[in-house]
Amino acid sequence: MAEKNFFKRLIKKLRVRFRLVIMNDSTFEEKFSLRLSRLNVFVVSALISIFLITLTVFLIAFTSLREYIPGYGSEKEREIVYDLLLKSDSIESDLNAIDVYFKNFFTTIADDDSSLLVSNYLAFSGNKSTEISENKNAAGLYFLKPINGNILNPFNLNSKHFGIDIIAEKGSVVNSIADGIVLFSDWTLSGGNTLIILHPGKVISVYMHNFSVFVKQGESVKTGDPIAIIGNSGENSSGTHLHFELWINSLPVNPENYISF
Template identity: 35%
Template structure:
């Protein structure tokens, strides 16, 4: 036993001695046989030098890809940027179209006034956002004035009338979470708080809004589930996934792939995505916000 242990120690020492043993590399003038230049190196120094060189090469290549337009050719990188640009261009086009309609209506009214075909007082509004005084055309009678006064007094402290749409969706664009057809609709009375979207297996599941992954895990009934917390109190839930691509705490952008469509969980009968949308702890119908 002592001999074997001594032998192993000797082998270790010989190994370290062998890789640390330095060799001399010399450059000799062929005509004069004079040593022009020489340096010493070992196997360990060669390995370290090659490792540093490989790491530097990888870091330099990654820096070039990140800092230059080459990154646009990476698979999956351009998808999110393209989607954002498409949405922004669509909003710009819609705004420009609306402004053109307003300008055309304005010019039409001016032309009609100049030509005498339209009376000045007949023009009510150009932009649909403008408001007309309620008593502009029909004066209110005494009974109507009394009714309006009583109604305004009763609703004076009713804050609900100040906001006809309690959901803060202004400026929000909800991405369709997956390409497919709805196989089961939102039915709160039977506790089906979402929509089932039949899709191809391993189809990319996209984040409907910018947000943070608040849960990503497996449930025996729901399969692989991922939940995202969005601004303004919205939470989106994606169930029965084949694979989850994000972990809790990660930030995601709208349209980014977060999972793959699957058929996991006891309640799943085929490849599909069960998608839910919640607001302030209460389920809402996703079809009210997304065109599937």
């Protein structure tokens, strides 16, 4: 009962009418008058608020004013972002393809009768095919250190670490360990900027995680030629270093057994 009386009193108050009068201050002549109630004022204020909110939403949604909202961005910026997304997808596909090629490459050279290895070797050595079979242990070959530095992680077949990790000062130059021909010079997901060089005697040297490389696939290099800058590229790198591998007769060997570091 009390609540019912409260609502009756509230409605009665809302319906009480007031007169808004505008008068001439000098003559007290009535210029304008308007009869209002609290309910009228509330309804009109609500309608005006709804109209303003609707107008604001419309302007933001269908005009260029939305570009001024922090974080929204302009139409041109969204086009740039969309293009970058397409390019990043394309780059990712290319990197995956290169990574597959890189893995297939080592699968190929693991075969002693690899036609790819023999054909590249013949192109470099001038058809001296006898050296492939006669120099099985790379006896008598001289290998230069690829870089001056300290060995961080040694060669370990059990953990499938087929090379050694050498740390050196940032910006240090990586050199070719011997005369050879570049079989691979590109980016891989795991190894970053990677170089693979074929040397006489069925010897292959691998240089990974470089900051940049100086030679391209198919180029010939001489012993001591600068071929790259040490870096930290690739998913398998956690700091500036050179991952160096040495393959002889299609098998990975410990570089420390052939090179004095």
